[in-house]
Amino acid sequence: MPTAEITPAFGMEAPIVAIAFVAILIFVGYYSYKKRVGATIYDFFLASRLLGYFVLGLSLYAAQYSGNSFIGYAARGYRSGFVFLMYPAFMVTILPVLLIVASRLIPISINRKLTLPTDYIRVRFGYGGSKSVIEAILALSLVFLVWGTFVQFFEQAIAMGYLGEVISAGMFPYMYMVVVFVVGVIIFTILGGFRGAALANAVMGLVMLLGLVGTLAMVSKDFGSISDAVMVLAKSKPSLISTPSTTTGVINWFSTIALVGVGAPLYIHILQHVMASKDPSTFKRTFLFTPYFYILTATSLLFIGIIGASAIPGLGTMESERIVPLLVVNAAAKDPYSKVWGLLWLMAVLSATLSTAATTIIAISVTVVREVYRAVRPAATERETLLVSRIILALIALLAIPIVIEPRATIWRWTEIKFEGLIQVFPAIVLSLYIPWVNSKGVLSGMIAGAITALALTLSGTATVQGIHAGVIGLILNTVICLIVSRVTVKPDEIAYAKTLLTS
């Protein structure tokens, strides 16, 4: 198997640009903190519903596209070719699902002053059912929500490890980069909070888009266009430009759209963005531009991966995870213009990675503080809670280090694994928004059945059955059981309560 040659194209300019860029972002976060925007818990995490639609849209975009996309998904394009056109398709699927969630959740969040998905679950199922059932739903939801969001966080550290290693031509090893990154994220988020992260995310969103389009142009100039790659691959590896080879492949395409399209809107930080919307029209306006940003980004990354497959063929699975930085470094070694674009690309990936890492880790810490710490110490003051949330944030971030030191799977596989669990909260958060007779007993029974199915299949090494993901099978069972049990056990006053909540 050929190994990729790493040309040391960048000297000190790469670390200098990276450090200067991160310093600016930290300043943006710190500035908002100095302005006392982070003085209370509510401010710290929700930016007081002040985010305008452009900032909100860019921030959501930057939070959805991350180091996984820039490093791992392009690498999946390298391995699978055009079949991974499912990538732009599942990314854009997130938007109608978000629309369905947001059109109900935003008015409820504003009316009831809800800020977290678990707040919604508590309010929605807090009437009628027994206390232990609602506690169990909250605990299980918490596990899935935190799990999915935490994997999303540590995937960023993996991406940053690969990136730093290749850009520095091996001078900064993977492990070193992971540690630097995690510590950097802790400082960045503690100084700025959600508003800092959201403002910085908006800046980062723009840098990402520019850097990405530039990278595609640079890679096309130095390694040939996507059409050239098609011609090369038609001779050398036609499977990469062909339709799926089996019916299972087609079913898997549908399943992936369902897995990510339903899963990604359920991240804690994404729901937090939705719940933080000033009003429905602010959120609605983000749809003027985000769908096009989503497909442009995903398609460009896929094309970069495919061009990589024709330019640097034969990389093994784990080695191919480094394909994008490899292309950039090799292009930069060829001409000075590409070197400038390469530095912009570096800022783009830093943006994608840091924005996602910051928002995910904040979302996890606030959820854990609210649901666990405040339950233990209900009398805790705002000040104490904020301090504890920062400590928890740092601890959770550090917890990622031992997990990613030895990345046991590709970034894409981690993505699948995180969504297998995360989508099991779909009935609790989405079905319950529309069906008033969905009750706590139904949600709990469904969630347990779905989780056991997804977990058992995954642990037994069955990632898919006939192309359908373990998590999607779990979700189908979850939904069916939820609906049946709810229908049988629901009481009229539970329906009346839910109707009032959902239409208020």
Added chain:
Amino acid sequence: MGKTPTKEPAKNPLFWILWLLIIAVSVPWYFPSKTYEPIVAGLPLWALVVLVTIVLYAVFATLSAYMFWR
């Protein structure tokens, strides 16, 4: 079902029909398997069709926010 004074996407059958249709067309099940010919505009025709559908999908997302949600 609760009555809501506002228009919501999930309550509109047209939203669901268009959505399912666009997802169905965005997956190339209707092309023969393991083929890449013909190549049109530098891309395999099937990939081009999928790409165009994805662009339409994005337009659908914008229109849904404005047409089906008030």
